[in-house]
Amino acid sequence: MTDASRPQMIAPNAAGIARAADLLRAGRLVAVPTETVYGLAARADSDDAVAAIYRAKGRPSFNPLIVHVADVAAAEQVAVINARARLLADRFWPGALTMVLPLREGAGLAKAVTAGLATVALRCPAHPVMRAVLAASGLPLAAPSANRSGAVSPTLASHVWASLGDAVDAIVDGGRCALGLESTIVALREHGGWQVLRPGPIAQSEIEAVLGEPATGLDTSRIEAPGQLASHYSPGKPVRLDAQQALADEFHIGFGAVGGDVSLSPAGDLAEAAARLYAVLHEAGMSGKPAIAVAPIPEEGLGQAIRDRLRRAAA
Numbered sequence: 001m002t003d004a005s006r007p008q009m010i011a012p013n014a015a016g017i018a019r020a021a022d023l024l025r026a027g028r029l030v031a032v033p034t035e036t037v038y039g040l041a042a043r044a045d046s047d048d049a050v051a052a053i054y055r056a057k058g059r060p061s062f063n064p065l066i067v068h069v070a071d072v073a074a075a076e077q078v079a080v081i082n083a084r085a086r087l088l089a090d091r092f093w094p095g096a097l098t099m100v101l102p103l104r105e106g107a108g109l110a111k112a113v114t115a116g117l118a119t120v121a122l123r124c125p126a127h128p129v130m131r132a133v134l135a136a137s138g139l140p141l142a143a144p145s146a147n148r149s150g151a152v153s154p155t156l157a158s159h160v161w162a163s164l165g166d167a168v169d170a171i172v173d174g175g176r177c178a179l180g181l182e183s184t185i186v187a188l189r190e191h192g193g194w195q196v197l198r199p200g201p202i203a204q205s206e207i208e209a210v211l212g213e214p215a216t217g218l219d220t221s222r223i224e225a226p227g228q229l230a231s232h233y234s235p236g237k238p239v240r241l242d243a244q245q246a247l248a249d250e251f252h253i254g255f256g257a258v259g260g261d262v263s264l265s266p267a268g269d270l271a272e273a274a275a276r277l278y279a280v281l282h283e284a285g286m287s288g289k290p291a292i293a294v295a296p297i298p299e300e301g302l303g304q305a306i307r308d309r310l311r312r313a314a315a
Contacts (some may be wrong), residue, residue: 033174039143235285
């Protein structure tokens with residue numbers, strides 16, 4: 001494939017899935033939709049393919065990647081799945097939950113996937129296109145968000161193209177991602193205890209209900225999973241939070257009763273706001289105004305994950 005032909009735009013049909021799988025087996029980079037955001041996929045067992053992810057994104061090497069697997073059986077090939085992990089998998093997989101688990105000896109993953117840690121972040125996605133690509137490739141796929149590191153995550157194929165251009169070999173265009181926020185990441189400690197490393201569509205209270213125990217204290221000095229960097233999801237402009245009104249030079253993102261230039265959800269629906277968050281941040285970043293203001297978002301339910309992303313965008 002010549003640079004002039006990159007990236008290929010692939011339809012999410014049988015022929016497109018087969019083409020994406022062929023590229024991935026050959027060690028190429030393919031952007032694939034998931035129910036959360038578009039992922040930049042590469043075979044997780046290849047040092048060269050994983051290195052290509054880091055180069056394309058400009059991602060720091062200490063920031064580990066999430067590995068996507070087809071099912072629990074595939075997860076067991078690369079991680080130690082204990083009873084608590086199986087409970088969570090039974091309840092939330094396929095879905096928007098990533099678990100940080102002990103890396104299995106002889107897992108065969110590229111060293112850069114785990115950034116040298118003794119753990120691996122695993123998710124079994126629900127999106128039919130990503131599931132079809134996993135099945136067709138027969139591989140575990142490392143797949144961080146398909147954008148430049150630190151920038152706003154993509155929820156449309158056009159976002160991937162705008163951010164990565166010809167740094168990616170192909171994009172499977174599966175339309176808009178339904179959830180619009182990256183997965184919840186939970187770390188299950190080998191000797192007991194657990195923490196949410198990144199809030200997302202699955203609330204901490206839902207995990208507590210399954211595990212039957214509250215989360216333990218979190219060591220914030222370590223980067224164990226994606227989304228833990230203080231500055232992330234940046235639209236390339238200053239972002240001011242909890243703004244009832246915008247200043248003259250600000251593009252105003254509204255919510256509920258606060259209208260703004262564009263609203264995350266006029267009805268104040270947090271699920272709608274989460275699904276629209278990154279698309280609206282992309283729009284704000286491309287506006288002619290040099291700064292962005294965001295209306296207040298309640299810190300409850302999905303609002304916790306939305307505010308987490310906005311705080312990091314404003315950092």
